[in-house]
Structure formats: C-alpha cells, structure tokens
Amino acid sequence: MKVVQSAEGTQAMFAREDPFAPAPPCREALRWKIASKVFVVGRRPAVGSATTGASTLGERETYAENLAEALSGARKKQRRQKAAAHPDNVVTYDQTTGALVRRQGGVVPPRESWIIPRRRVPPKVPEPTWHAPWKLQSVVSGHLGWVRCAAFDPKNEWFCTGSADRTVKIWDLAKCSAGAEGGLKLTLTGHINAIRGLAVSDRTTYMFSAGEDKKVMCWDLEMNKVVRHYHGHLSGVYALALHPTLDLLITGGRDSCARVWDIRTEKQVMILGGHTNTVGALASNATDPQVITGSHDCTVRLWDLAKGKTMCTLTNHKKAIRAMRVAPFEFSFVTGGADNLKKWQCLDGLFLRNLAGHRAVVNALALNDDGVLVSGADDGSLCCWDYRTGYCFQRFESTPQPGSLECEAGVYACEFDKSGSRLITCEADKTIKIWKEDPDATPDSHPIDMPAWTKQCRQQKRF
Amino acid sequence: MATARLLTLPAPTREYVWKEKAGPVQQKLQQEDVALPPPSYGERVGWKPKKLSDYGDGGAYPEVHIAQHPLGMGKKETTAVVPLEVDAQTGQVKYDAIVKQGANRDRKVYSSLDDIREKEGDSLALPSAEKEAETAARTQAALGAIIEGKINSAKPTHVPEACARRAATFVRYTPNPTAPGYTEAAKQRIVKMVEQQVDPMEPPKHKHSKIPRGPPSPPVPVLHSPPRKVTVADQQSWKIPPCVSNWKNARGYTIPLDKRLAADGRGLQEQTVNNNFATLAEALYIAERSARDEVRARAQIRQQNALQEKEAQEARLRELAAEARRERSAVAERAANTTTRRYEDDDSAEEAHQGRVEREEARIQRKRERERQMRLDNAKGDLKRSRLERERDRDVSEKIALGLLKGTAKLEGEAQFDKRLFNQSAGLDSGLGADDDYNVYSKPLLDREDANAIYRPRLTQDSKYGDPDDQYNKLKTTSKFAPPDQAFAGTEGAKARQRDGPVQFERNREPPAADEQDPFGLDQFLSDVKNKRP
Numbered sequence: 001m002k003v004v005q006s007a008e009g010t011q012a013m014f015a016r017e018d019p020f021a022p023a024p025p026c027r028e029a030l031r032w033k034i035a036s037k038v039f040v041v042g043r044r045p046a047v048g049s050a051t052t053g054a055s056t057l058g059e060r061e062t063y064a065e066n067l068a069e070a071l072s073g074a075r076k077k078q079r080r081q082k083a084a085a086h087p088d089n090v091v092t093y094d095q096t097t098g099a100l101v102r103r104q105g106g107v108v109p110p111r112e113s114w115i116i117p118r119r120r121v122p123p124k125v126p127e128p129t130w131h132a133p134w135k136l137q138s139v140v141s142g143h144l145g146w147v148r149c150a151a152f153d154p155k156n157e158w159f160c161t162g163s164a165d166r167t168v169k170i171w172d173l174a175k176c177s178a179g180a181e182g183g184l185k186l187t188l189t190g191h192i193n194a195i196r197g198l199a200v201s202d203r204t205t206y207m208f209s210a211g212e213d214k215k216v217m218c219w220d221l222e223m224n225k226v227v228r229h230y231h232g233h234l235s236g237v238y239a240l241a242l243h244p245t246l247d248l249l250i251t252g253g254r255d256s257c258a259r260v261w262d263i264r265t266e267k268q269v270m271i272l273g274g275h276t277n278t279v280g281a282l283a284s285n286a287t288d289p290q291v292i293t294g295s296h297d298c299t300v301r302l303w304d305l306a307k308g309k310t311m312c313t314l315t316n317h318k319k320a321i322r323a324m325r326v327a328p329f330e331f332s333f334v335t336g337g338a339d340n341l342k343k344w345q346c347l348d349g350l351f352l353r354n355l356a357g358h359r360a361v362v363n364a365l366a367l368n369d370d371g372v373l374v375s376g377a378d379d380g381s382l383c384c385w386d387y388r389t390g391y392c393f394q395r396f397e398s399t400p401q402p403g404s405l406e407c408e409a410g411v412y413a414c415e416f417d418k419s420g421s422r423l424i425t426c427e428a429d430k431t432i433k434i435w436k437e438d439p440d441a442t443p444d445s446h447p448i449d450m451p452a453w454t455k456q457c458r459q460q461k462r463f
Numbered sequence: 464m465a466t467a468r469l470l471t472l473p474a475p476t477r478e479y480v481w482k483e484k485a486g487p488v489q490q491k492l493q494q495e496d497v498a499l500p501p502p503s504y505g506e507r508v509g510w511k512p513k514k515l516s517d518y519g520d521g522g523a524y525p526e527v528h529i530a531q532h533p534l535g536m537g538k539k540e541t542t543a544v545v546p547l548e549v550d551a552q553t554g555q556v557k558y559d560a561i562v563k564q565g566a567n568r569d570r571k572v573y574s575s576l577d578d579i580r581e582k583e584g585d586s587l588a589l590p591s592a593e594k595e596a597e598t599a600a601r602t603q604a605a606l607g608a609i610i611e612g613k614i615n616s617a618k619p620t621h622v623p624e625a626c627a628r629r630a631a632t633f634v635r636y637t638p639n640p641t642a643p644g645y646t647e648a649a650k651q652r653i654v655k656m657v658e659q660q661v662d663p664m665e666p667p668k669h670k671h672s673k674i675p676r677g678p679p680s681p682p683v684p685v686l687h688s689p690p691r692k693v694t695v696a697d698q699q700s701w702k703i704p705p706c707v708s709n710w711k712n713a714r715g716y717t718i719p720l721d722k723r724l725a726a727d728g729r730g731l732q733e734q735t736v737n738n739n740f741a742t743l744a745e746a747l748y749i750a751e752r753s754a755r756d757e758v759r760a761r762a763q764i765r766q767q768n769a770l771q772e773k774e775a776q777e778a779r780l781r782e783l784a785a786e787a788r789r790e791r792s793a794v795a796e797r798a799a800n801t802t803t804r805r806y807e808d809d810d811s812a813e814e815a816h817q818g819r820v821e822r823e824e825a826r827i828q829r830k831r832e833r834e835r836q837m838r839l840d841n842a843k844g845d846l847k848r849s850r851l852e853r854e855r856d857r858d859v860s861e862k863i864a865l866g867l868l869k870g871t872a873k874l875e876g877e878a879q880f881d882k883r884l885f886n887q888s889a890g891l892d893s894g895l896g897a898d899d900d901y902n903v904y905s906k907p908l909l910d911r912e913d914a915n916a917i918y919r920p921r922l923t924q925d926s927k928y929g930d931p932d933d934q935y936n937k938l939k940t941t942s943k944f945a946p947p948d949q950a951f952a953g954t955e956g957a958k959a960r961q962r963d964g965p966v967q968f969e970r971n972r973e974p975p976a977a978d979e980q981d982p983f984g985l986d987q988f989l990s991d992v993k994n995k996r997p
Contacts, residue, residue: 245599246599248606260606267610270609274679287594305605306602310570313572314573315683315687330589331588347586351578352581352584353581
C-alpha cells in the first residue's frame with residue numbers, strides 16, 4: 001500500500017488495493033503447479049525421460065526453491081507488491097468520502113457502475129440485556145402421566161395443565177407457587193387420550209382443550225362442563241390457538257393441516273392445508289399473518305386467513321418445528337426445533353436471527369414481556385435467552401422427581417404467567433415445576449460473558 | 464460509460480430465454496411456411512384451417528364447422544414452461560418465479576443468500592389498533608360468508624340454488640323483416656322464458672367421475688444448508704439396542720425353560736448374605752429371650768404375692784365365719800322355743816304348704832314362658848322380631864280397656880276426619896287410591912312417636928348429646944344389675960350377710976351405755992350450762 005500525491009493537492013491520499021488489478025494466479029493453479037514439481041522432486045524419474053522437465057541437478061534445485069517459495073507464500077506477496085507498484089494500478093481515493101478520484105492509466109467509471117468485491121465485515125456484536133437467572137421455586141405433582149401443555153387464566157389466579165393421563169387439572173397459582181396444600185382446584189375428565197393443547201379465552205368463560213384423541217372441546221368454566229365439540233380432525237390434535245380478536249379457534253394436528261373453527265357454531269370455517277407432515281406448533285395474530293403454523297416437515301407457513309392461502313413459506317429450519325411463540329412486545333416470532341431456534345419478523349417472515357446452542361430436541365418455548373425466552377427440551381435441559389440479541393444467559397437442567405427414571409427428564413411445555421414473573425414447566429416426570437427469578441442475583445454476581453458472546457457473534461455461521 | 468462497463472465486465476457465460484411479452488402471432492407466422500393458400504370459396508368441403516397462415520389477415524370460415532382462432536384470437540395460451548427471469552438489480556436468476564406464477568403472484572418468497580443472513584428487522588412495530596380492527600372486519604366478512612353458507616346448507620328447508628325455480632323472464636323479440644316466414648302481423652313478440660321442470664328423482668344422465676386432485680403449489684426454495692454428515696458419535700448415540708426376549712429366540716420360537724434358566728445366569732451367581740443379618744437375628748433372639756425371662760419372673764412374683772394375700776384373706780374370712788357361726792348358734796338356741804310353738808298349728812301348716820305349691824306353679828310357668836321366649840327369639844324369619852314389636856300389631860282391646868289408649872274419641876276439628884279427603888282438587892278417587900290398595904287409614908291408630916324417641920340422646924344446652932362427663936359418672940356409679948344381697952348404705956358392716964331364714968327383728972333390751980348415749984358429752988355440757996346459770 002502506498003501513499004501517493006494528492007489529486008487536488010489539498011487532501012492526503014492513500015492507496016488501496018485496486019479492485020481492477022489483474023488477479024494473481026489463483027491458489028488452485030498454483031497448487032497444480034506445485035504438485036507437478038513435487039512429482040519431479042520427490043520421485044526420481046528415469047534418466048532421459050521425455051516427460052520430465054527437470055532432469056538436471058540445477059533445474060531440480062530451482063524447482064525446489066520455487067516450491068519452497070510457493071509454499072511460504074512469499075512469491076504471492078511479491079507478485080502482489082509488484083502489481084500494486086505498477087503505475088497503471090495505483091488508484092487514489094478521497095480520504096473523507098472514500099470516493100475514487102483517479103486511476104492512473106485507466107478511465108475512471110462513475111461510482112454507480114463499479115463492481116467492487118464485497119469484503120467480509122466482522123458483524124457488529126449486539127449488547128445483550130442483563131436478566132436475572134431463574135431458579136426452581138416449587139414442584140407440583142398430581143398428574144398421573146406426562147404433563148403436556150399448560151395455559152394461564154387471564155386474571156392470573158389459576159392455570160390449567162393437560163396431561164397424558166387424560167385429565168385437565170386446574171391449579172391455584174398462588175398456592176402452587178408457595179408450595180401450599182390444596183393447590184389443585186379441579187380435575188376435568190372427558191378426553192380419552194393425552195391432551196396436547198390448552199387455551200383459556202380472555203373474552204369468554206371458556207377453556208379449550210385438544211387431544212391426541214382427535215377431540216377438540218370447549219369447556220364452560222362456570223359449569224365445568226363440555227359445552228362444544230369441534231369434530232373433524234382426522235388424527236391427533238397437537239396444537240391449538242385462539243384468535244385474539246375474532247371468535248375463531250385454530251387447531252393443527254397429525255393430519256398435517258390446520259383447521260379454523262367458528263367457536264359459536266362449532267363449524268369448521270376453513271382448512272389450511274399445504275403442510276406435508278404433522279402441524280406441531282401454531283400461533284395466531286390479530287393482523288396478517290393471522291395464523292402461523294410450524295410443521296414437522298420443517299417449514300413454517302404464514303397464512304392469509306381471509307383468503308385461506310399461504311402468504312409465505314419459510315424453509316430455513318432443518319428439523320421439525322415443535323414450538324413457536326409470538327413476541328408480546330414486538331411484531332416478531334420465534335420458532336424452535338431440534339436444530340436451532342430462529343427468530344422471524346412477523347409481518348413478512350423475514351429471517352432475523354438464529355439462536356444456536358440448545359443442542360437438544362426443543363419442545364417448548366416461552367417468552368415474557370421482559371424479553372426472556374425460555375426453551376425447554378426433550379432431555380430436560382432448559383435455556384434462557386435474551387430475546388433481542390439471542391444471547392443465552394442461562395442453561396440448566398430440571399431434575400426429575402425422586403423415583404422417576406433418568407429418561408423421564410423432559411420438558412413438554414413451558415409457560416410464563418401473565419405477569420411474567422413465574423415460569424411453569426410441564427415435564428415428563430409427571431410434575432409441574434414453578435421457577436422464579438433469583439432475587440439475589442445482580443449483574444455483578446451473574447455477569448454477561450462478553451468474550452464468549454463476541455466470539456460466538458464473530459464466527460462464521462452455517463445454518 | 465456503458466462501454467467502460469462492457470470493457471470491465473467479463474463475457475456472459477450463460478444465455479437467458481426472455482419471456483416474449485408481445486407478438487407471438489407474428490413470430491409464429493414467421494416460423495410457418497406459407498406454402499399452400501386456402502382453397503377458394505365453394506371448394507372448402509372437407510378442408511380444415513390448421514395453420515395461422517390459413518386465415519390470412521384474419522376472419523374465420525363460417526362454412527367450416529370447427530373451432531377457429533384466426534390470428535390466435537380467443538385461444539388460450541397454456542404452457543407449463545416458466546421463462547427464466549433475471550433480477551434487474553443484482554443480475555441474478557429469479558428462482559422464485561416458479562413459485563410466484565399464477566395465483567401465487569402475491570406470495571412472498573425468499574430465495575437469495577441475503578435472506579439467510581442475520582439482520583435487524585425493519586418493521587417490528589406492533590400493529591396499530593386501527594389495523595387490527597380493519598383486519599378483523601375484513602376477515603369477519605370473508606369467514607362470515609363461509610359460515611353462513613355452511614349453516615344454510617345444513618338447514619332441512621334449504622333448497623340448492625340449482626334446483627330452485629327461478630321466476631319467469633320475458634324477452635321482447637323483434638324478428639328480422641327479411642327473414643323467411645316473416646309476417647306483418649307479428650312485428651314484435653314477447654317471449655316468456657320458463658325453466659323446464661326437472662324431475663328431482665331422475666337418475667343422473669352422466670357418470671360421475673372423480674376429478675384427480677390438482678398439482679400442489681410448487682416447492683419453495685430451501686434455505687437451509689444441506690444436512691450434516693452423521694458422525695460416528697451421532698450414530699452411536701442413536702443406536703437403540705434391539706430388545707432381547709427371554710421367552711422367544713431370534714427366530715420366534717419359544718425357548719425351553721431349562722435353557723432359559725441356564726441362560727439367565729441364575730446358577731452362576733453365588734448368593735452371599737451379609738453377616739450382619741445373622742448378627743441382627745441373633746441379637747433379636749437374645750433380646751427376646753431375656754425379655755421373656757423377665758416377664759416370667761415378674762409374673763411369678765406377682766402370683767406368689769396374690770396367693771399370699773388370698774390365703775391371708777381366706778384365713779380372716781374363716782375366722783369371721785367361725786365367729787358368726789358361734790353367734791348364730793347362740794341366737795338360734797334362744798329362738799328355738801318360739802318357732803316350734805308357732806308351727807304346731809295344723810291350719811297354718813296347711814296354708815304354708817298351699818302357698819309353697821302356688822309359688823312353685825308360678826315359677827314353673829315363668830320358666831316355661833322364658834323358654835318359649837327364647838325359642839321364639841332363636842326362631843328365624845318374622846318370628847324373630849322382638850316381643851315388643853310383635854305385640855304392637857296385636858289386639859289392643861286390652862290396652863283400651865285399661866284406658867291406656869284414648870282412640871279417636873277425644874279428637875276434635877279436622878283431626879277426626881280422614882286427611883285424604885281434604886285439599887283434593889281431583890275428587891275423592893284420586894286421594895283414596897286404587898281399590899286393592901291397603902290404605903284404609905290415613906295414619907296408624909297408635910302414635911308411637913314418643914316410644915321411638917325414648918332412647919334417643921337428648922339435646923342439652925352444652926352439646927348435642929349431653930355432657931359426656933356426666934354420663935360417664937352416671938354409668939360408673941349406678942349399677943344396672945344390683946346384687947340381690949347388696950347391703951344398704953349406712954348399715955353395720957360393708958358386706959351383706961348371708962341369710963338362711965326370713966328377716967327377723969329383735970328389741971334392743973339393754974339400755975345404751977352412758978358413753979354411747981352421749982359420746983361427745985353434749986348433754987352434760989348443756990345441763991352444766993343450764994345449772995350454772997343464775
């Protein structure tokens with residue numbers, strides 16, 4: 001690099017590597033050359049052979065020198081220096097604007113028409129927000145099977161859990177989180193197989209449950225009875241969501257489609273087909289895309305509900321999508337599977353961020369208003385992420401309750417309560433665990449590991 | 464500048480097919496060779512226009528009865544080939560064109576390398592309330608129509624649109640005056656168009672055939688890296704060993720029992736029992752034995768004590784008995800004269816004998832009664848009811864004679880009538896029931912309500928069932944079965960005496976001793992006081 005004189009005589013100029021310089025011999029070609037030389041040097045050919053270019057000792061020596069030079073990269077450097085020093089290739093740039101001013105021995109095209117090879121700029125490292133780590137507060141046992149799903153009352157007084165023991169249980173949040181007696185308020189029976197989806201309406205007194213028995217039911221919580229059945233799924237129902245503004249219920253299941261039901265008339269309004277495998281996760285928005293489905297065929301689809309058509313299909317995931325969560329504070333959503341968690345812009349499905357590091361089959365995602373994202377996996381591992389940056393600030397394992405097998409450590413659902421201060425996880429050891437933020441933790445006691453985070457951000461990503 | 468760019472750019476390596484926006488007809492016309500002109504008018508029988516050039520500048524042949532598309536007019540362009548398009552900005556091939564064709568025009572498709580790079584979002588703001596309301600209204604309208612259609616079609620009175628009779632329409636028809644058959648009289652006609660009635664039960668005239676499903680929408684570009692090569696560690700961690708049955712071998716045949724036992728290594732293991740088990744058992748045995756010894760010794764001592772006490776008591780009793788016998792013999796000797804004198808009379812002897820016989824008879828009768836009662840109580844079925852219960856239903860005339868029952872004589876007012884006669888809007892029949900019902904009386908003759916309540920615990924002020932301490936004391940102090948020979952309180956000697964004859968009284972002849980008459984010297988004191996008074 002060489003500083004040259006100023007073009008206008010007022011500004012200091014400096015030379016950069018010229019984008020238009022003739023390319024040095026590429027590495028492949030060089031290697032080929034070296035390989036041919038190695039053949040000559042290494043294996044002694046027959047004397048007088050026509051195919052060998054180097055039969056004399058002197059030639060061999062020069063080749064050996066060449067080879068050593070090539071291997072050390074010295075020749076490449078030399079050549080580059082020579083090219084830069086050539087008057088035709090000296091280019092001057094404006095220091096303040098960076099605009100090309102003059103190129104000796106050539107016509108300078110206007111800036112718009114340049115084709116400049118893109119240089120890899122190290123990505124900016126976003127500063128993660130500090131969150132207190134989470135710790136176990138109490139364990140609630142009462143279910144007789146895997147606990148598969150949970151939902152909170154809009155008033156935050158109780159929560160309901162659905163289990164593989166075919167029951168929905170309603171628990172008092174305060175009593176359960178304090179570990180007091182009598183936390184179980186009610187047990188609802190009616191399903192004949194594991195319950196996989198629950199939702200509590202915040203506009204009516206209804207609760208909705210869906211199960212592997214193809215049933216979708218509407219419970220009236222004033223009478224504690226089933227008041228409506230939504231009949232039509234051809235196989236088990238794995239996900240359920242309520243439309244935030246309309247009286248619509250959306251369910252998705254093993255028949256690889258999502259069905260939209262009118263809550264009042266029990267009629268199936270629409271069938272959102274297109275997935276080629278089980279629909280494992282669902283979310284619903286008030287504006288388009290009103291329905292987002294994640295499927296075991298590794299795609300996410302955003303749906304236009306008025307037309308009943310796919311707006312966009314996202315194919316970035318490599319493994320089945322088992323969990324999905326829409327952010328309450330910004331218009332984005334996060335999906336999770338066995339490979340990575342991925343963050344998307346809700347409006348058009350623009351890919352925003354890849355949250356790598358949870359190396360397990362992620363079954364559940366929960367997100368609160370503070371921007372804490374929790375992912376729970378099949379092997380009982382939980383990760384807490386800063387949602388904005390994707391920094392994983394805590395990793396922990398949930399311990400299975402005494403008497404259960406090692407393989408029964410698994411998180412099937414996690415849910416933040418309405419205030420976001422309590423996290424409940426539904427687990428394979430038949431318990432519900434309630435977690436809270438560590439009140440003693442400070443940014444000093446649990447600092448953000450900036451070096452590791454920087455390294456993670458800087459490294460080349462393949463996903 | 465363009466020349467400069469051309470200079471700098473390398474020569475294109477690929478050729479692109481550009482979609483032809485206009486002029487397909489001209490192109491085709493150019494391609495086709497205009498060899499044979501169409502036959503002239505009147506000689507076109509059996510001739511068909513096949514090429515575009517057959518139509519010349521345009522215009523169809525009305526005498527040729529096939530579908531004709533002069534200059535390609537009205538012909539649908541159908542092609543399965545999507546032309547390759549290139550992005551104007553980047554110069555890259557638009558791979559999403561295949562996804563976005565046809566009805567999927569407004570689909571968002573991500574296909575570039577930039578779409579898999581991490582980035583900050585550009586429109587992350589939450590949607591406004593107006594937007595939400597607008598979307599809700601739009602969706603409601605769209606879905607409402609669907610729901611309404613579904614509800615209507617489910618109604619039993621629903622008639623499909625195709626079957627519904629439409630109202631008749633009228634058409635004013637003006638015939639061509641030059642046409643043959645034209646009459647002046649009918650310059651204009653009004654034609655009534657009525658739908659032909661269709662038999663709803665008519666079988667379909669054509670065979671229904673299932674239309675195969677249309678092709679799915681084209682696949683979206685896949686934006687993830689190819690799957691990683693499975694490492695050995697991964698493979699090993701996913702290896703699930705096959706289950707080995709104890710009962711069936713790999714071919715599915717049942718393993719014989721001896722082989723199974725030999726295979727499970729049951730005999731190979733030497734079973735060792737921890738020494739501590741033996742120690743514990745021994746310690747327990749010793750402890751138990753010593754405890755038993757102690758208990759036995761204690762029991763023996765207690766027994767000896769009891770024996771000694773008993774002997775002492777018996778000795779004392781024997782002494783007392785001897786004394787009593789001595790006293791009694793003295794009394795008997797004294798009274799012997801009077802009793803012998805009394806029984807000398809024959810009449811009285813006769814009376815005594817008669818009385819004894821009567822008493823004996825009564826005793827025998829009572830015994831019989833008791834036995835009968837016992838037998839009845841032991842009997843099964845209805846007889847097993849208690850006597851009280853059995854006698855409840857029996858003749859009550861005795862009780863009435865005794866005045867125990869008052870009957871209905873004293874009832875006044877409504878009570879003397881059958882209650883079923885009152886408040887019957889449906890007449891007497893409804894109240895009295897059927898003829899064969901055995902409900903002659905509205906209530907039982909004898910009101911035994913109070914008898915049932917006798918043994919019920921009464922409510923007291925303290926608690927529902929009375930004071931437990933009171934009841935306990937009562938039970939403890941009062942004996943239900945007083946022994947016949949119990950002594951009266953305050954009599955001499957706590958123990959009752961055995962009697963061998965009727966109770967006899969004797970006058971106390973001896974005057975009481977001075978100290979017995981005034982044991983505390985009260986009379987003496989009083990007289991002294993009296994005498995001393997002046």
